[in-house]
Amino acid sequence: MDALEGLARLARRAREEATPVFGVSEAVRLRIQSERTETVTLIPLGLFGGLSALAASVIMILALQFWSYMTSPVMELVAPLPEIRLW
């Protein structure tokens, strides 16, 4: 007999094994309830996070607009130079 045939034979017998039954329905119900509660707790946190992200984006847009109006203070020193009469 081949080793694989032996394993198949062993498997045939193993399939007849009586497996345990735990009675998990009550534990499952409790876990579902607890996970539902966790989800409910996370909703306000998610809402707060979303609002914060929105506020941050508005500030970012405004900041970029203001940035475009800013000029370097050094430019004031350099820019008038061509118009100065030297003699």
Added chain:
Amino acid sequence: MTNAGCQCWPVNGTIEAPRAILYNTFVENADWADVAASVRGDDEAYGRLVQRYEKPITGLLWRFTRDPTQCEELVQQVFVEAFFSLKTYRGDAPLLHWLRKIATRTGYRFWREKSREPQETSLPEFDVLEEIEAAEEDRIDPTEAAIVLQSLLSRLPPDDRLVLTLMYFEECGTQEIAERMGWTRAKVKTQALRARRKMKEIAEREHLLERLGWTL
């Protein structure tokens, strides 16, 4: 499974009417009613589903771990995950098939997590073979046969182990394994071929046939 029952079943809420026809074709009436009620938040209905399918799901997960505590934990995980995914159940196959798919993936995840921990199946587990005196297949205790087979399978990497576990214990074909795991059939075939080769080497190294008295 009758089509007549479809009209009296609740089809409002999150389960749409067209899907009800599909459910009715493949799913047992009692299952359908309980699935619909569970989706609407009826915990008792879901409890009935758990009680109905706990045994086959435990039987499947028993092949992933023989530790009763771990096995019970896995069974609970399967039913909790199934509850939160119930809205995605399309009803194109019996509920038990869908639950088996979740259970197989849960067991596979469990093995993958465990495989990160260094471990080697200890040889003393094979002591059980010493107690098997008879050469006759039917005289071997099924529990002992399962212990031996699972100990041998535990020496394989998770992918190989999964394919052979489903083949040996669940009598699954390559198509069914591919469907359960979302793999291609070609991958399952290659995996099975490789796993069988490794398993043969392990069995020969352990002199399995000699110890079982099956050398004739």
